[in-house]
Amino acid sequence: MILQVENVSKRFGGLQALQDVSFELPEGQILGLIGPNGAGKTTMFNVINGVYPPESGRVIFRGEEITGLPPYEVARRGLARAHQIVRPLNELTVRQNVMVGACYGRKGLSYAAAARVADQVLERVGLAERADQLAGSLNVAQKKRLELARALASHPYLLLLDEVLAGLNPTEVAAMLDLLRRIRDEGVTILMIEHVMQAVMNISDYVIVLDYGKKIAEGTPQEVANDPRVIEAYLGDPKLARCLLEGEESDACPPSEKGV
Amino acid sequence: MKPWRQPGFWIPLLLILVGGGVALVVRKDTLREMTFTLLMYVALASSLNILMGYTGYVNFGHIVFFGLGGYTGFYFISRHGWHLVPAALVGGLTSALLAALLGLAVLRLRGAYFALATIGINEAARAFVNNFRPFGGPTGLFVNFAIYREYGGAPQALWLTYTLLLITTLVAVAVSYTVKNSRFGLGLLAIREDEDAAMVMGVRTPRAKTIAYVISAFFPGIIGTLFFFKNGNVEPGDAFRLHMSIEVLVMIMLGGNGTILGPVLGAAAYERLRGYLLTSPLFKSLHLAFAGLALLLIVLFIPAGLVGWLRRRFPVLRRWLE
Ligand SMILES: Nc1ncnc2c1ncn2[C@@H]1O[C@H](COP(=O)(O)OP(=O)(O)O)[C@@H](O)[C@H]1O
Numbered sequence: 001m002i003l004q005v006e007n008v009s010k011r012f013g014g015l016q017a018l019q020d021v022s023f024e025l026p027e028g029q030i031l032g033l034i035g036p037n038g039a040g041k042t043t044m045f046n047v048i049n050g051v052y053p054p055e056s057g058r059v060i061f062r063g064e065e066i067t068g069l070p071p072y073e074v075a076r077r078g079l080a081r082a083h084q085i086v087r088p089l090n091e092l093t094v095r096q097n098v099m100v101g102a103c104y105g106r107k108g109l110s111y112a113a114a115a116r117v118a119d120q121v122l123e124r125v126g127l128a129e130r131a132d133q134l135a136g137s138l139n140v141a142q143k144k145r146l147e148l149a150r151a152l153a154s155h156p157y158l159l160l161l162d163e164v165l166a167g168l169n170p171t172e173v174a175a176m177l178d179l180l181r182r183i184r185d186e187g188v189t190i191l192m193i194e195h196v197m198q199a200v201m202n203i204s205d206y207v208i209v210l211d212y213g214k215k216i217a218e219g220t221p222q223e224v225a226n227d228p229r230v231i232e233a234y235l236g237d238p239k240l241a242r243c244l245l246e247g248e249e250s251d252a253c254p255p256s257e258k259g260v
Numbered sequence: 261m262k263p264w265r266q267p268g269f270w271i272p273l274l275l276i277l278v279g280g281g282v283a284l285v286v287r288k289d290t291l292r293e294m295t296f297t298l299l300m301y302v303a304l305a306s307s308l309n310i311l312m313g314y315t316g317y318v319n320f321g322h323i324v325f326f327g328l329g330g331y332t333g334f335y336f337i338s339r340h341g342w343h344l345v346p347a348a349l350v351g352g353l354t355s356a357l358l359a360a361l362l363g364l365a366v367l368r369l370r371g372a373y374f375a376l377a378t379i380g381i382n383e384a385a386r387a388f389v390n391n392f393r394p395f396g397g398p399t400g401l402f403v404n405f406a407i408y409r410e411y412g413g414a415p416q417a418l419w420l421t422y423t424l425l426l427i428t429t430l431v432a433v434a435v436s437y438t439v440k441n442s443r444f445g446l447g448l449l450a451i452r453e454d455e456d457a458a459m460v461m462g463v464r465t466p467r468a469k470t471i472a473y474v475i476s477a478f479f480p481g482i483i484g485t486l487f488f489f490k491n492g493n494v495e496p497g498d499a500f501r502l503h504m505s506i507e508v509l510v511m512i513m514l515g516g517n518g519t520i521l522g523p524v525l526g527a528a529a530y531e532r533l534r535g536y537l538l539t540s541p542l543f544k545s546l547h548l549a550f551a552g553l554a555l556l557l558i559v560l561f562i563p564a565g566l567v568g569w570l571r572r573r574f575p576v577l578r579r580w581l582e
């Protein structure tokens with residue numbers, strides 16, 4: 001197991017954002033973390049990578065307990081993250097942004113080596129021709145790719161991706177999924193939060209469902225999509241379960257829900 | 261990425277070398293005095309820039325390192341008969357040590373809270389020195405004229421001080437360049453842009469910020485020792501002038517916060533302007549108000565400063581104007 005989350009609880013004032021959540025992530029897989037808005041998915045990421053310490057529970061990464069470590073210590077152990085709300089370093093160039101990931105990630109590369117890695121990674125995510133531009137001048141889709149590039153440049157064992165497909169058009173989504181599969185095939189484990197349902201069902205080896213801070217289901221995409229609790233809590237509509245599985249073109253998808 | 265191949269590295273150094281070298285060649289006391297002040301501000305601005313420009317922490321208390329480091333160095337000269345060179349180094353190291361101790365505490369604060377804390381530090385240091393016997397309390401310290409014999413007379417001592425300042429300024433600017441174009445400096449820039457994101461990417465922010473603070477504090481300690489030695493005395497009122505901190509800040513903003521050439525040009529431009537204002541009776545008592553107004557106008561209209569603006573407007577210049 002590359003990551004074990006054991007009985008994690010986190011509250012914000014009166015709000016129980018996570019309640020006794022446990023799951024495990026085997027190496028080399030893509031794990032989907034889904035759930036309605038406000039379910040606590042991003043908070044789960046924040047607990048895993050040390051942005052917030054949990055009130056109780058433990059996070060174990062590659063056999064080492066990392067609960068409560070500051071984010072930079074977690075990052076240096078090989079756990080990288082792409083944010084849901086992009087956080088480009090606006091006044092730095094795209095290349096410099098990616099170099100930060102390479103310099104301070106798992107390998108702690110030198111400045112010159114980081115520049116080389118940055119150019120390779122930018123080529124991979126399709127931002128090579130923007131390398132010398134300021135990150136602030138990118139559009140949102142490009143900033144999403146920059147988030148991914150920074151995370152990749154750190155040579156992580158585990159990649160946390162928070163809604164990296166949001167805001168991309170279907171061609172871009174397909175290209176991104178392709179890239180993610182290739183990253184997984186290179187041995188990087190991926191934990192991804194996603195709202196583009198068809199995509200997450202399609203790419204994930206395993207899916208976990210959160211609702212109101214609790215884990216309500218887990219299993220293969222098929223199992224989860226057919227789980228009555230998921231249908232009830234997450235979709236509220238059984239027809240959508242089939243829509244999820246079969247894709248947006250399915251006749252089970254009500255027109256108003258297309259593109260959810 | 262070898263610095264000695266980059267025009268952005270050479271241009272500021274050559275400007276300083278030529279500007280500062282003229283006095284050495286001409287050997288005129290008035291020119292030396294004028295250039296001394298100029299170089300002093302270039303070095304102070306370049307060192308503050310490492311914390312303010314690269315790391316994004318606005319520091320109103322930069323001059324505390326000039327004051328305390330200078331006091332310490334001067335103390336060893338006047339009370340223990342040390343030579344200027346080791347005394348200045350000890351002055352720099354004292355300031356660096358102070359920054360290391362302070363940094364762990366105050367660099368947890370962000371934004372305005374940090375800026376306010378730095379003002380507090382300056383006032384606390386002044387109060388401390390005012391009551392510190394070995395530093396002469398409110399009357400301060402002075403040197404005996406006999407001390408100049410070691411240097412071959414007072415004029416030689418002044419020229420030596422000037423030469424040391426020129427070297428310190430060159431080193432400060434070279435360090436500023438090296439930091440900015442290094443792995444460590446990239447971490448600082450990341451902190452400036454988004455400290456939380458920098459942490460998530462693995463930058464050990466508490467340590468990086470403290471090191472930046474320490475480097476930026478080292479140079480003022482040396483400069484303070486040189487300055488007080490040149491004057492022959494030091495008092496609390498000379499050592500901790502808050503308005504000097506503010507003027508250094510204006511110089512950086514004027515030239516371009518976070519650039520290497522900016523603080524050099526900004527310090528030179530501001531110094532010239534102030535020299536003019538001080539000789540004009542109308543402006544003499546208003547020159548600080550002028551500093552405030554200048555700061556306001558820069559922040560409102562050219563927040564990137566002169567060099568920052570040029571870099572943005574003419575991208576071809578980027579290789580030349582770092
Ligand atoms: N820093 C915070 N302070 C207070 N409440 C928060 C904070 N972060 C998240 N929350 C709350 O916790 C709940 C879960 O949020 P989040 O994890 O962002 O949900 P998701 O990513 O699943 O949409 C939401 O109700 C949100 O408002």
Ligand SMILES: [Mg+2]
Pocket residue numbers: 041042043084
């Ligand atoms: Mg979220």
